Amino acid sequence: MSSQQLGIVKRTIVRADKSAVEKLSRFGVATVHEAMGRLGLMKPYMRPIYAGAHVCGPAVTVLMHPGDNWMMHVVAEQIQRGDVVVAGVTAESTDGFFGDLLATSFVARGAKGLVIDAGVRDVKDLTAMQFPVFSKAISAKGTIKATLGSVNVPVVCAGALVNPGDVVVADDDGVVVVPAGIAVQVAEAAAAREANEADKRKKLEAGVLGLDMYKMREGLERAGLKYID
Amino acid sequence: MSSQQLGIVKRTIVRADKSAVEKLSRFGVATVHEAMGRLGLMKPYMRPIYAGAHVCGPAVTVLMHPGDNWMMHVVAEQIQRGDVVVAGVTAESTDGFFGDLLATSFVARGAKGLVIDAGVRDVKDLTAMQFPVFSKAISAKGTIKATLGSVNVPVVCAGALVNPGDVVVADDDGVVVVPAGIAVQVAEAAAAREANEADKRKKLEAGVLGLDMYKMREGLERAGLKYID
Amino acid sequence: MSSQQLGIVKRTIVRADKSAVEKLSRFGVATVHEAMGRLGLMKPYMRPIYAGAHVCGPAVTVLMHPGDNWMMHVVAEQIQRGDVVVAGVTAESTDGFFGDLLATSFVARGAKGLVIDAGVRDVKDLTAMQFPVFSKAISAKGTIKATLGSVNVPVVCAGALVNPGDVVVADDDGVVVVPAGIAVQVAEAAAAREANEADKRKKLEAGVLGLDMYKMREGLERAGLKYID
Amino acid sequence: MSSQQLGIVKRTIVRADKSAVEKLSRFGVATVHEAMGRLGLMKPYMRPIYAGAHVCGPAVTVLMHPGDNWMMHVVAEQIQRGDVVVAGVTAESTDGFFGDLLATSFVARGAKGLVIDAGVRDVKDLTAMQFPVFSKAISAKGTIKATLGSVNVPVVCAGALVNPGDVVVADDDGVVVVPAGIAVQVAEAAAAREANEADKRKKLEAGVLGLDMYKMREGLERAGLKYID
Amino acid sequence: MSSQQLGIVKRTIVRADKSAVEKLSRFGVATVHEAMGRLGLMKPYMRPIYAGAHVCGPAVTVLMHPGDNWMMHVVAEQIQRGDVVVAGVTAESTDGFFGDLLATSFVARGAKGLVIDAGVRDVKDLTAMQFPVFSKAISAKGTIKATLGSVNVPVVCAGALVNPGDVVVADDDGVVVVPAGIAVQVAEAAAAREANEADKRKKLEAGVLGLDMYKMREGLERAGLKYID
Amino acid sequence: MSSQQLGIVKRTIVRADKSAVEKLSRFGVATVHEAMGRLGLMKPYMRPIYAGAHVCGPAVTVLMHPGDNWMMHVVAEQIQRGDVVVAGVTAESTDGFFGDLLATSFVARGAKGLVIDAGVRDVKDLTAMQFPVFSKAISAKGTIKATLGSVNVPVVCAGALVNPGDVVVADDDGVVVVPAGIAVQVAEAAAAREANEADKRKKLEAGVLGLDMYKMREGLERAGLKYID
Numbered sequence A, B, C, D, E, F: 001m002s003s004q005q006l007g008i009v010k011r012t013i014v015r016a017d018k019s020a021v022e023k024l025s026r027f028g029v030a031t032v033h034e035a036m037g038r039l040g041l042m043k044p045y046m047r048p049i050y051a052g053a054h055v056c057g058p059a060v061t062v063l064m065h066p067g068d069n070w071m072m073h074v075v076a077e078q079i080q081r082g083d084v085v086v087a088g089v090t091a092e093s094t095d096g097f098f099g100d101l102l103a104t105s106f107v108a109r110g111a112k113g114l115v116i117d118a119g120v121r122d123v124k125d126l127t128a129m130q131f132p133v134f135s136k137a138i139s140a141k142g143t144i145k146a147t148l149g150s151v152n153v154p155v156v157c158a159g160a161l162v163n164p165g166d167v168v169v170a171d172d173d174g175v176v177v178v179p180a181g182i183a184v185q186v187a188e189a190a191a192a193r194e195a196n197e198a199d200k201r202k203k204l205e206a207g208v209l210g211l212d213m214y215k216m217r218e219g220l221e222r223a224g225l226k227y228i229d
Helices: A018-024 A029-035 A070-078 A100-109 A123-128 A180-205 A217-223 B018-024 B029-035 B070-078 B100-109 B123-128 B180-205 B217-222 C018-024 C029-035 C070-076 C100-109 C123-128 C180-205 C217-222 D018-024 D029-035 D070-078 D100-109 D123-128 D180-205 D217-222 E018-024 E029-035 E070-078 E100-109 E123-128 E180-205 E217-223 F018-024 F029-035 F070-078 F100-109 F123-128 F180-205 F217-222
Strands: A008-010 A055-064 A084-089 A113-120 A133-138 A155-157 A160-162 A167-171 A174-178 A226-228 B008-010 B055-064 B084-089 B113-120 B133-138 B155-157 B160-162 B167-171 B174-178 B226-228 C008-010 C055-064 C084-089 C113-120 C133-138 C155-157 C160-162 C167-171 C174-178 C226-228 D008-010 D055-064 D084-089 D113-120 D133-138 D155-157 D160-162 D167-171 D174-178 D226-228 E008-010 E055-064 E084-089 E113-120 E133-138 E155-157 E160-162 E167-171 E174-178 E226-228 F008-010 F055-064 F084-089 F113-120 F133-138 F155-157 F160-162 F167-171 F174-178 F226-228
Touching (some): A018 A167, A029 A174, A055 A070, A055 A113, A070 A100, A084 A167, A100 A123, A100 B180, A123 A133, A160 A174, B018 B167, B029 B174, B084 B167, B100 B123, B100 C180, B123 B133, C029 C174, C055 C113, C070 C084, C070 C100, C084 C155, C084 C167, D018 D167, D055 D113, D084 D155, D123 D133, D160 D174, D174 D180, D180 F100, E029 E174, E113 E155, E160 E174, F018 F055, F018 F167, F055 F070, F084 F155, F100 F123, F113 F155, F123 F133, F160 F174
Parallel strands (some): C113 C133, E008 F226
Antiparallel strands (some): A155 A160, A167 A174, B155 B160, C055 C167, D055 D167, E055 E167, E167 E174, F055 F167, F155 F160
């Protein structure tokens, strides 16, 4: 299935390696994004509905039409413990596709969070439940249940391609998608990067300049940088 | 008075039924919006200046020109205890029409909150006062006092029509306007809806799917939904 | 140097008068902006990365290209205790030019905060450090180090001109720039304004209307305001 | 009927005075807007789909839900020769609610144009038909026919309140709404304004300055304007 | 290759069936989008740089970083006669990635057009060349050549997934992507749809209402529509 | 005068060298922007009100408050034959600060065009006059004449700093500002660049790839680019 299709629910998906997901959950979005070679990031308009929200898990995906959340109920059945639901919409919509009732259902089914390229509502309740949601908008606007979308097809969400089973990592810095096939290697690269950063942080704290630590002075001079008084 | 007019202050307005306002104050914006048949919602760019802000009350309205807050002082006199001031602007403006001094005056006059399709400032002070403000922007930009607007005429605020006396309900999900003439029936519909939701919430918590609870499976199948592995 | 230039680092700049900076740090952005005659304000899209962030200090400026934060390391060396780094970009960019490592370096060099017309990342860490950052966006997107910009040249940041040494004041209401040459007089005007406000606040608290306190009734009548019932 | 309602088609509406409509059709949007006292203007995001589009006529109104154009077919039946259809949506939508087939139907029923706070498509065909459309977006996205809206109720369109029968004037400068009840007087004021402008234009062409023609020099001096060299 | 990768140029791609491309080129974007089941549409911010621009062809894709157009030269070599270049960017950018020199090269290589989720420049020259470009922005901002992207990997462009070889159709209504694997069947569906429309158009021209032609009256009544006077 | 000030009209300004202006007028915005080292560009939201608009001349500047165009009449008097008026606003505004009467006056005074970080109106008339205007918005909204701004002070317009006398070049690609002090050298650099481009264009037309013409292959390989089939 190489493209978006409507009216389909894929029940069997291959989730990313469990231990890779667990490892990736220890890192922030910026670190994972760097470990991937600076790919997979959703647009910065995706924001957590409360400060400190954080989630990491394999994606079950859902594709919907603007103003129609029918498939949210269909995707609920496909959730396995630890999954993150990723919702794309076929055109721009800020309506409230998701609220406290669906959140209750998702939690009961084991979902760890929601990433949606549209609006959500009942954010006070969702915050009280500490159910992490990353969305494009907050809106009380109700949606209808009239048109079929799909579940567990590839979706584009906030500018990023998400295949079912891919790992989604989201925190205050945004949302990044790690393809299932490279999750292990990205987790390792993230760990390496973070180890590397601890040492750098200590030097910078001591007042060492990045100019010296990264040996940038020569490159800058070659590029023509001039110091004047 | 069927349309917007300038230079007029209407002193006598018919506020929505008091007990209806009191009842509506117990519900969130999403519930009230649904109870109204999904109407009356302002655009989602209207946000509270602090998390958890909530207000419900009859509207006194004010219409101003961009960058000119003269009428804010005129509307202050028309506030009665429990009112919410709703401010529309004749063209787009993000300037700071309202700050801590006006808030002090509004509170002294009995206002319960402000909904404004423009910017406000002194948000730290307003937050400390716990005076709920819902606005399009936060901006320190000062305004002038040069041109007449009106008070207690119908205004369009963030895409919603607000007549003086209508009930305005605002919380983290946005702002909804309930026409005074249907406030009682909307309050009842909201109560019915909420009663109804408690039961649904319990079922969903127990793991029952919306697919089954709302009996959606047949409709989805009729629409052509296909499950594949 | 009357215009933007690339490839230059100015090491000697004249910072605004120290006691003026100290005085200005006691006032909010709205007060300072009014004291300046309503000038110097950055666009309202500049927001603090955490509620309550506040900073005041002389600007060291840096001009960068979109997606390229090389000069951030160059500006770090020019920071003196108490400075605020102000970063402009030659075209629109939401990428994450600044994160916890650079923040660690800036703090070690004595920087009090950052104002940047682009994105930043690691906002959870920056918040934990209580390092005040005011930015256009939050984004994990990494940047490169390929092209020269300049340090301590005049920059346009979010619509405001900032010369190195100017005082930058930023809080929940936004960011305002006070030219170094008028910092003393603006600080005095701000103090006068604030003194003046305390008295007004008391009157308004007591229920006096702005209409009477500011003697607006006559002007409104002359402008044609009509009261109807 | 003082507020928005769903599921209603009002067949009998009072259209603005015919000769007033005819008179208003001779003036541009800016002139009419000024003649109304600077009210009634829609947001500037409303743009004609082709340069030079111009329309003036009484409004038949339609209220729809995002992504659902069912009521477009309902409003078609209510069109009388010379009417302009004005379409509001209960939440933000950029989908294509209108294309060449509906345009063919509207033209057959006598419509002179469409003003819609959403998207339209087939703009090449609409341009070839020279059917003036003013919209928020151009989008090929198809819409569904699932939910009731209303016809000939008051609607908010792009920030302006439109009652059925009001006169809508639209050209390259945007869209303005003239309440039916004041159409005659606004048409007269517009004519007076335009007559007045011809004389001014001649003077300005001859090099007379607005400063002198409008006698602004004294006011500017009193306000403190200083000329320096 | 199931996801975006950097530093790769795929030389061999399977382009959509030639005759399907030829057939699709006869239809507008709205028709093709409908024929696909309302999928594959790019966001409506993608606009032609001149009115009447139209293009249809198999996609060669290029993925770039913000502000860096190095890969544009790499993709030029992969163009075959009739191709449309589709360019995605790893983060938001409005810079001018493409101008008259690259257009000259693309034309020489046989390209029929460009679809780019960023900015372009020299639009006067591109218009004179009648080289159809669909972009997010127009900007003179120059780009650098510093970082690798990829050619002929799947890219997300303006919210749509584009695989190399897919058919891209673009006109005044926007841009739609037809997966290569279903191009034949979509072309047929488009033809059927258009044939069908000619008949409808005639009826509507004759004054038949959509209400009757589509037999909507019963459904509307069942949904509760009420006619009042 | 190193910063923005209100209430001042500077009558004597030093305009950029005449022959440099004349030379610059032969080049497009992209060429001039490149010749400046990729600086001085206004934001891409600045658009011409008609396709093909082009202007080049020394700037007379005006600073205004949102919704207040009083100073437009003041700046009219300071225009000399060949000048381009550049208008900045102290906060965001889309109102119509300029229309056909002011255009008539500006033309009579010798102005060649207007660049304004706000809205304009009467665009049909301005187009008929072929008076080139580059603006942020088109809006019929009228402005008032209540508050002083300044004339011929440095202004920030759409993100660019403009000093009076600087050369402003604007065309379909946007607007660029050349500081008066470097106008001669930028004109020369632009000429050199354009001469250089003619040769490149010929080669590209003949099918030579940029990869070869710019000798990029080695650099790409060093950066790790891999070709696969």
